[in-house]
Amino acid sequence: MTRAFNFSAGPATLPETVLRQAQAEMLEWNGVGASIVEISHRSADFMAVAAQADADLRTLIGIPDDYAVLFLGGGATTQQALLPLNFAAPGQRVDYVLTGHWGKTAVKQARPYVDVHIAASSEAGGFRDIPAPAQWQLSNDAAYVHITANETIHGVEFRDVPDVGGVPLIADFSSSIASEPIDVSRYGVIYAGAQKNLGPVGITVVIIRRDLLERAGQPRADIFDYRSHVARDSMLNTPPTWNWYLAGLMFKWMLAQGGVEAFARLSQAKSALVYEAIDNSGGFYRNDVAAAVRSRMNIPFFLPDDELNARFVSESKRAGLLALKGHNAVGGIRASLYNAMPLEGAQALAAFMRDFQRRNG
Amino acid sequence: MTRAFNFSAGPATLPETVLRQAQAEMLEWNGVGASIVEISHRSADFMAVAAQADADLRTLIGIPDDYAVLFLGGGATTQQALLPLNFAAPGQRVDYVLTGHWGKTAVKQARPYVDVHIAASSEAGGFRDIPAPAQWQLSNDAAYVHITANETIHGVEFRDVPDVGGVPLIADFSSSIASEPIDVSRYGVIYAGAQKNLGPVGITVVIIRRDLLERAGQPRADIFDYRSHVARDSMLNTPPTWNWYLAGLMFKWMLAQGGVEAFARLSQAKSALVYEAIDNSGGFYRNDVAAAVRSRMNIPFFLPDDELNARFVSESKRAGLLALKGHNAVGGIRASLYNAMPLEGAQALAAFMRDFQRRNG
Numbered sequence: 001m002t003r004a005f006n007f008s009a010g011p012a013t014l015p016e017t018v019l020r021q022a023q024a025e026m027l028e029w030n031g032v033g034a035s036i037v038e039i040s041h042r043s044a045d046f047m048a049v050a051a052q053a054d055a056d057l058r059t060l061i062g063i064p065d066d067y068a069v070l071f072l073g074g075g076a077t078t079q080q081a082l083l084p085l086n087f088a089a090p091g092q093r094v095d096y097v098l099t100g101h102w103g104k105t106a107v108k109q110a111r112p113y114v115d116v117h118i119a120a121s122s123e124a125g126g127f128r129d130i131p132a133p134a135q136w137q138l139s140n141d142a143a144y145v146h147i148t149a150n151e152t153i154h155g156v157e158f159r160d161v162p163d164v165g166g167v168p169l170i171a172d173f174s175s176s177i178a179s180e181p182i183d184v185s186r187y188g189v190i191y192a193g194a195q196k197n198l199g200p201v202g203i204t205v206v207i208i209r210r211d212l213l214e215r216a217g218q219p220r221a222d223i224f225d226y227r228s229h230v231a232r233d234s235m236l237n238t239p240p241t242w243n244w245y246l247a248g249l250m251f252k253w254m255l256a257q258g259g260v261e262a263f264a265r266l267s268q269a270k271s272a273l274v275y276e277a278i279d280n281s282g283g284f285y286r287n288d289v290a291a292a293v294r295s296r297m298n299i300p301f302f303l304p305d306d307e308l309n310a311r312f313v314s315e316s317k318r319a320g321l322l323a324l325k326g327h328n329a330v331g332g333i334r335a336s337l338y339n340a341m342p343l344e345g346a347q348a349l350a351a352f353m354r355d356f357q358r359r360n361g
Numbered sequence: 362m363t364r365a366f367n368f369s370a371g372p373a374t375l376p377e378t379v380l381r382q383a384q385a386e387m388l389e390w391n392g393v394g395a396s397i398v399e400i401s402h403r404s405a406d407f408m409a410v411a412a413q414a415d416a417d418l419r420t421l422i423g424i425p426d427d428y429a430v431l432f433l434g435g436g437a438t439t440q441q442a443l444l445p446l447n448f449a450a451p452g453q454r455v456d457y458v459l460t461g462h463w464g465k466t467a468v469k470q471a472r473p474y475v476d477v478h479i480a481a482s483s484e485a486g487g488f489r490d491i492p493a494p495a496q497w498q499l500s501n502d503a504a505y506v507h508i509t510a511n512e513t514i515h516g517v518e519f520r521d522v523p524d525v526g527g528v529p530l531i532a533d534f535s536s537s538i539a540s541e542p543i544d545v546s547r548y549g550v551i552y553a554g555a556q557k558n559l560g561p562v563g564i565t566v567v568i569i570r571r572d573l574l575e576r577a578g579q580p581r582a583d584i585f586d587y588r589s590h591v592a593r594d595s596m597l598n599t600p601p602t603w604n605w606y607l608a609g610l611m612f613k614w615m616l617a618q619g620g621v622e623a624f625a626r627l628s629q630a631k632s633a634l635v636y637e638a639i640d641n642s643g644g645f646y647r648n649d650v651a652a653a654v655r656s657r658m659n660i661p662f663f664l665p666d667d668e669l670n671a672r673f674v675s676e677s678k679r680a681g682l683l684a685l686k687g688h689n690a691v692g693g694i695r696a697s698l699y700n701a702m703p704l705e706g707a708q709a710l711a712a713f714m715r716d717f718q719r720r721n722g
Binding site: 002003004006008009010011012013014016019020022023026027028032033034035037038039040041043073074075076077078080081108109110112113193195200201202203219220221222223224236237238239240241242243246320322323 | 363364365367369370371372373374375377380381383384387388389393394395396398399400401402404433434435436437438439441442469470471473474554556561562563564580581582583584585597598599600601602603604607681683684
């Protein structure tokens with residue numbers, strides 16, 4: 001058994017201790033005579049796991065009591081469709097700020113239901129910066145403002161919470177949740193696919209300020225209604241129980257590591273190692289994102305030509321550094337440094353980068 | 362490690378060999394240096410797993426080439442909302458036949474989008490029978506007819522495919538798929554949450570006759586559009602990869618066991634053992650479902666009073682027979698006998714029932 005350093009953008013690396021516990025409990029969990037994959041979501045045994053995961057996530061992130069927390073299947077993209085259905089009237093104005101690929105996906109899901117207004121966009125500049133909030137063209141009557149806290153493909157991250165006045169701020173935190181402290185009270189809704197910083201694929205966390213649940217929203221199926229999910233504690237239908245359980249193991253691991261403050265220090269240190277290898281390469285490696293908004297989570301970079309990009313991917317894989325190929329939309333290289341990536345992984349990558357440059361620069 | 366016979370209605374028991382393989386591969390899968398939980402859904406490694414699962418399910422069920430197959434998160438209830446959005450015009454007439462709780466859930470999801478007509482219902486009689494298809498009040502202009510092939514709570518199962526003329530027949534097969542041969546060509550759409558006969562929780566199979574994808578449907582988000590999911594091979598967003606992988610292991614196991622014909626014989630034999638214990642009890646155990654439509658998958662039954670029901674549940678659990686408590690909506694006892702339940706489980710249950718009656722009858 002050889003576990004490599006895995007820089008996948010998601011589904012992403014998990015802590016070995018979490019995987020070992022899941023492995024040990026795969027045939028029988030907690031003395032119940034069955035695997036946790038095999039028991040009812042409505043059993044007292046699983047309900048306790050679900051409740052503990054909720055409590056641990058609240059502790060980890062610092063979620064105030066006036067926020068509901070949901071654990072849902074369907075992924076973050078499904079939430080992008082549910083946001084307008086639940087929080088805007090049909091055809092109502094909503095403001096979206098585009099700082100990368102995933103903001104555009106959010107707009108695509110919302111357009112059939114609301115009047116989407118792009119309040120700001122860095123697309124013309126190739127998504128290399130975040131437009132200054134003072135320049136955003138916010139609407140007077142928007143139901144909400146939507147941002148993407150970290151853009152996984154373009155490697156751009158909000159470093160501050162933008163002030164959008166009294167309008168609820170909704171943020172896709174899929175790729176940066178729990179990597180540093182978040183002032184949840186500044187947001188109306190936070191949502192995140194879990195398969196990056198929270199661990200397992202197949203489950204999505206949605207954090208909703210409860211007063212927003214009083215909005216009528218739009219005609220929709222019960223399964224698309226956040227109020228129904230809240231009323232049934234995320235068990236309106238059969239939830240992805242194993243994924244929820246694995247997320248719970250990950251929450252416990254993150255708390256034991258020191259919580260989000262520890263991961264803030266770690267992600268700062270890891271990303272600094274890689275950015276230094278880029279910035280000290282004399283242009284051999286190139287990352288074009290404005291320094292102030294460079295992502296600590298996803299670092300896209302480019303070598304001088306496609307042949308070198310390809311050689312970097314294949315040689316790094318042989319060196320035990322996995323999944324460094326950039327997203328097809330932009331090409332090049334991408335290193336994702338989520339919570340479960342140890343400092344040693346970033347050190348190994350930075351060392352490999354310097355060595356590769358020496359041999360090919 | 363003690364694995365009991367687990368009669369849970371879902372999430373449900375899995376074959377021990379499947380769990381053992383998942384356990385063995387939890388830290389590293391297929392020599393790739395990572396768990397399959399940790400690798401990208403778009404990696405060649407995972408794409409091969411996904412394609413193999415698709416191919417194996419097509420072999421197992423006998424799915425013709427003119428049907429698309431999707432593997433999606435969100436559960437069967439989400440599909441119940443997507444059906445009218447994809448296959449009916451806004452407000453168009455659709456026919457639903459109600460034979461239990463889950464048919465009503467399907468109606469609840471559809472009502473915001475279409476003119477739901479209840480073409481037949483056995484609700485007045487407590488969902489103990491299936492109305493004769495010749496008596497169904499089908500609409501002339503329905504976009505589709507919806508049935509629930511097996512009702513998990515009420516224990517009622519269609520034994521024949523109803524003839525609904527040229528209108529597409531849509532069936533919720535969540536709790537009976539792959540338990541006997543299905544003539545897929547008689548259906549427009551078949552959908553099934555996997556957590557019963559197909560194995561793992563957190564993934565749903567949708568089988569769609571391709572010509573139906575040409576229907577315009579209703580305004581909807583891209584993530585709610587089956588055409589988009591088909592075009593992207595169920596990878597429009599990050600799918601529940603581990604659950605997909607586990608379903609694939611289950612498909613291989615079912616094929617190795619002899620496929621759906623073998624499970625048809627097995628489910629017939631298992632359910633006969635339990636129904637005999639009921640019918641030979643002189644009224645101590647009671648199942649009120651019409652004999653011709655009794656489910657092979659879920660057998661609800663009742664003891665003479667609630668105190669005996671409760672004692673049956675607690676004593677059977679101590680005897681290594683898990684999760685026999687009936688659904689809250691109907692009470693009593695429920696034994697679910699999905700594909701992964703061996704004959705020995707049904708034998709043990711029938712023996713326990715006779716013994717319990719001897720001591721308490």
